[in-house]
Amino acid sequence: MRTSVPLAHAYRLLNHGPTTLVTTAHGGRRNVMAAAWVMPLDFEPPKFAAVVAADTFTRELLDAAGECVLQVPTTEQLQLTYDCGSRSGRDGDKFTALGIGTSAASLVAAPLVDGCAAWLECRVLAEPDLATRHDLFVLECVAAWADDRWWHNGEWQFAPAGPRSLHHLKGGVFFATGERLAAARPRRSS
């Protein structure tokens, strides 16, 4: 079930470096792409940095709308994630072609991809040189959600054999998020 995540905790949704799906919508058109180059940039208000290449349909919609949703797909969405990253929305609506269900976001026009582990509704902050020079966008997260099957007490708690987030290596090869490891309290001397 989708549960609201306090904005102060939004960075934790992406802090472990998962691959994302980025949805956009503008003027009756919509798109979804896979993006591994997304990371937190600030805690509160929560900001994120995302690379969106200049020649993509997502870039066109992102520039026009100034909004997007970052989502965290799971291992159940491995093929969907790779397929999203392997075709262009200019060749036809990917949601229809790939049978991707969506729900309405709360504050932005871009849709939420059903079945993901988290959703971050974002607005583009004006940084024009960054996009021109590095295809890099600074996003402010204005609403955040997670599926409470995997998000409890302000952190990811994936079951050992259940779905978990994805980390892209290259060309359709991903790593699942692995086991949880807790360090001891910091050593203060050697």
Next chain:
Amino acid sequence: MRTSVPLAHAYRLLNHGPTTLVTTAHGGRRNVMAAAWVMPLDFEPPKFAAVVAADTFTRELLDAAGECVLQVPTTEQLQLTYDCGSRSGRDGDKFTALGIGTSAASLVAAPLVDGCAAWLECRVLAEPDLATRHDLFVLECVAAWADDRWWHNGEWQFAPAGPRSLHHLKGGVFFATGERLAAARPRRSS
């Protein structure tokens, strides 16, 4: 054993979103910090984006030297990674305090932390507004290395029960990099 990684493959060292250690050195002083907010930004020449907070000793050395090394610590370095992120080099040399062994880099003054899975020697590209506004640095990787125990044929190949890279969730809680999952060739229609 440390093996050279072609620069065209350097992005793959961080594409799966692992937590990094950032080393810096300038004028006889050196430091190491943990940084989860690091990601690839371009393929070739390989560029990376990294967040380094304004009040850190690493920031002081990075601004002065214009160079750093990004490394990928392993699960064997869980405590070291957390400890590095939980104290300041201004309070004493962390390498000495934490017993961290180092080797010389090839092109930059910052040291390589022994025992890591990968090392990316980087130079800061001039983007002054970015650092001021977002604590964000654009780095060009000028030399890349990986330990051939875990890096073969241009990709990470962690053994099922062996050391692997780390992904920070929050406050000393990490995920290990999990199992490898390969998607099928992209579906071209639904």
